[in-house]
Amino acid sequence: MAPTKRKVSKRDSSGSDAAHDAGTPEPPRKKERQSDLKSLHPKAQETEDFGIVLRDFYPPEMGNERCQAYNDGTLERPMATLEKACSETADGRSSTEIGKAVVHWFRSDLRLHDNRALRKAFEIAQDNQVPLICLYIMSPEDLTAHLISPARVDFTLRTLQRLQRDLAELDIPLHMESQAHRKNIPSRVVELLQKWEANHLCANMEYEVDELRRDAKLVHLCAKKNIDFTPSHDTCVVPPGALSTQQGKQYAVYTPWYRSWLAFLKENPDYLELSEEPGSNPGNARQAFPSLFDCELPAVPENKRLTTEEEKRIQKLYPAGEHEGLQRLEKFLEEKGRQYEEKRNIMASQHTSILSPYFASGALSARTAVAAAKGANKNHLDRYDQGYITWISEVAWRDFYKHVLVHWPFICMNKCFKPEHTNIEWEYDSEQFQAWCDGKTGFPIVDAAMRQLSHAKWMHNRTRMVVSSFLSKDLLIDWRRGERHFMENLVDGDFASNHGGWGFGSSTGVDPQPYFRIFNPLRQSERFDPDGEYIRHWVPELRDVTGKAIHDPYERGSGAIAEKNGYPRPIVDHAASRERALERYKKALQK
Numbered sequence: 001m002a003p004t005k006r007k008v009s010k011r012d013s014s015g016s017d018a019a020h021d022a023g024t025p026e027p028p029r030k031k032e033r034q035s036d037l038k039s040l041h042p043k044a045q046e047t048e049d050f051g052i053v054l055r056d057f058y059p060p061e062m063g064n065e066r067c068q069a070y071n072d073g074t075l076e077r078p079m080a081t082l083e084k085a086c087s088e089t090a091d092g093r094s095s096t097e098i099g100k101a102v103v104h105w106f107r108s109d110l111r112l113h114d115n116r117a118l119r120k121a122f123e124i125a126q127d128n129q130v131p132l133i134c135l136y137i138m139s140p141e142d143l144t145a146h147l148i149s150p151a152r153v154d155f156t157l158r159t160l161q162r163l164q165r166d167l168a169e170l171d172i173p174l175h176m177e178s179q180a181h182r183k184n185i186p187s188r189v190v191e192l193l194q195k196w197e198a199n200h201l202c203a204n205m206e207y208e209v210d211e212l213r214r215d216a217k218l219v220h221l222c223a224k225k226n227i228d229f230t231p232s233h234d235t236c237v238v239p240p241g242a243l244s245t246q247q248g249k250q251y252a253v254y255t256p257w258y259r260s261w262l263a264f265l266k267e268n269p270d271y272l273e274l275s276e277e278p279g280s281n282p283g284n285a286r287q288a289f290p291s292l293f294d295c296e297l298p299a300v301p302e303n304k305r306l307t308t309e310e311e312k313r314i315q316k317l318y319p320a321g322e323h324e325g326l327q328r329l330e331k332f333l334e335e336k337g338r339q340y341e342e343k344r345n346i347m348a349s350q351h352t353s354i355l356s357p358y359f360a361s362g363a364l365s366a367r368t369a370v371a372a373a374k375g376a377n378k379n380h381l382d383r384y385d386q387g388y389i390t391w392i393s394e395v396a397w398r399d400f401y402k403h404v405l406v407h408w409p410f411i412c413m414n415k416c417f418k419p420e421h422t423n424i425e426w427e428y429d430s431e432q433f434q435a436w437c438d439g440k441t442g443f444p445i446v447d448a449a450m451r452q453l454s455h456a457k458w459m460h461n462r463t464r465m466v467v468s469s470f471l472s473k474d475l476l477i478d479w480r481r482g483e484r485h486f487m488e489n490l491v492d493g494d495f496a497s498n499h500g501g502w503g504f505g506s507s508t509g510v511d512p513q514p515y516f517r518i519f520n521p522l523r524q525s526e527r528f529d530p531d532g533e534y535i536r537h538w539v540p541e542l543r544d545v546t547g548k549a550i551h552d553p554y555e556r557g558s559g560a561i562a563e564k565n566g567y568p569r570p571i572v573d574h575a576a577s578r579e580r581a582l583e584r585y586k587k588a589l590q591k
């Protein structure tokens with residue numbers, strides 16, 4: 001049932017206009033956004049560069065009052081809006097005749113194997129002996145609004161290319177196009193269905209706010225045109241909303257949530273059953289829809305282009321497509337799965353799966369990954385081999401953050417999941433921020449990691465934690481600048497996991513209070529890169545430094561080498577920064 005709505009002022013105390021939660025067409029004017037930003041964060045300067053929170057299409061951040069309204073259920077969550085749209089229009093969407101085709105709309109599920117909505121679409125088409133048509137719509141506006149990196153756009157397009165080839169072998173066409181304005185997408189989808197005389201649309205849900213609202217709008221449009229459309233849960237192993245505490249609440253802490261996730265899968269083993277790939281279209285598909293079979297890939301938007309050199313490098317590091325994803329999964333489980341628990345934090349060499357780009361684009365399903373790891377682990381999820389158990393629990397983090405996103409949707413609106421953490425008084429030092437981005441902070445482990453990000457568009461989980469802690473604690477720079485820099489660079493950029501890493505866990509001090517975990521970069525370096533192999537690989541200025549001096553060359557007798565090679569001195573003192581951060585965090589929470 002829909003919650004009763006409490007009146008929340010359209011423009012609340014922090015200037016977040018309710019009408020703009022989901023990037024509705026009229027973005028607040030730049031001047032307005034700048035003054036909102038200034039009142040929220042007095043230290044932020046009025047320049048684009050400092051507009052970490054000056055996002056295109058959105059106000060700087062949602063006010064605490066509206067966040068609270070989501071928390072107490074007086075403001076409807078986007079998932080509830082979609083569910084309500086589905087239940088209110090059930091009659092309009094169920095009566096349809098089959099028409100001349102069935103359509104599957106690909107979004108972040110770019111694979112044939114184990115794809116719930118695709119399988120459903122294929123079965124409807126097969127039962128009715130009509131062709132299945134697949135659809136993909138790229139929205140340059142969405143890519144900009146959601147800060148999708150050029151590397152991820154490139155990966156997506158290459159995956160689509162593979163997908164088109166695989167589908168063609170089954171005589172299934174893939175129609176791809178760009179839509180300049182994202183608000184037009186729902187009506188464009190309906191228009192295409194009408195053009196193809198298709199009355200059934202299938203798609204897997206995306207859980208971000210704009211996407212849930214887009215689907216609610218589409219459900220209403222479909223109802224008006226008698227088109228059958230109910231988005232499916234697919235991207236998580238356990239769908240958001242399926243797990244709750246004994247008090248019926250959403251878990252806010254991972255460990256009890258994970259226990260509940262495991263218990264759910266043991267009670268409901270069918271959630272780990274994989275969907276079969278679609279079979280071939282009937283023989284007349286090519287005659288019926290000839291022009292759909294030679295569709296060109298959407299053009300890469302100007303602001304999302306990699307340089308030629310980057311393109312070559314990224315394509316080599318992450319060959320696209322589900323075949324590559326499945327092969328990597330198999331190889332990882334066979335060769336590295338058992339040692340995962342022991343070695344996963346070691347930064348040098350490669351001890352993790354590097355499957356994140358494949359999960360993020362949907363070239364690989366999390367269900368397939370967990371089912372395969374369970375199979376490798378003698379059919380157990382949480383006993384037998386610790387390597388596999390730990391890896392499964394890591395894949396579960398991905399589910400956890402998507403559950404968090406659905407329950408606390410305001411995290412899409414530039415807030416931490418605990419809104420009061422936004423009260424922290426941040427620093428906006430552009431030189432320090434740039435030093436962090438460029439890997440020139442004088443902290444070798446931080447610099448190695450940031451250079452890996454620039455070069456490989458990917459970073460190890462341990463170093464993601466180290467550099468995020470360094471930015472938001474040692475430099476006390478607004479964590480959202482870091483969150484944004486990650487999204488704009490990572491090949492695996494995923495809103496929920498990235499926000500989770502920045503805004504939920506280690507970086508903003510949501511750990512058990514009043515103790516705030518602040519990573520000591522030196523200790524992390526000594527522990528997880530003991531021989532300095534990772535640092536030497538990414539920071540050539542320090543290649544000649546020997547022994548333990550690699551972790552802190554200026555304090556450990558190798559300052560001359562570092563200086564000669566132009567390696568900077570540390571830009572802050574860790575002990576003093578730690579004290580400052582603790583004080584600032586405590587002060588904010590006492591407010």
Ligand SMILES: Cc1cc2nc3c(=O)[nH]c(=O)nc-3n(C[C@H](O)[C@H](O)[C@H](O)COP(=O)(O)OP(=O)(O)OC[C@H]3O[C@@H](n4cnc5c(N)ncnc54)[C@H](O)[C@@H]3O)c2cc1C
Pocket residue numbers: 344352353354355356357359360394395396397398401459460461462464465468486490492493494495497498499500501502
């Ligand atoms: C600040 C910060 C930002 C992050 N941003 C992203 C992001 O944008 N996209 C992203 O996919 N992951 C993100 N992560 C999580 C994690 O760092 C990566 O998923 C992981 O490093 C990917 O490498 P892998 O595939 O080799 O992982 P493996 O260690 O092989 O783990 C397998 C899979 O489990 C999932 N996973 C593992 N750890 C986590 C985690 N902590 N949170 C959520 N899922 C996890 C990923 O899907 C990963 O591919 C972030 C973590 C932090 C601390």
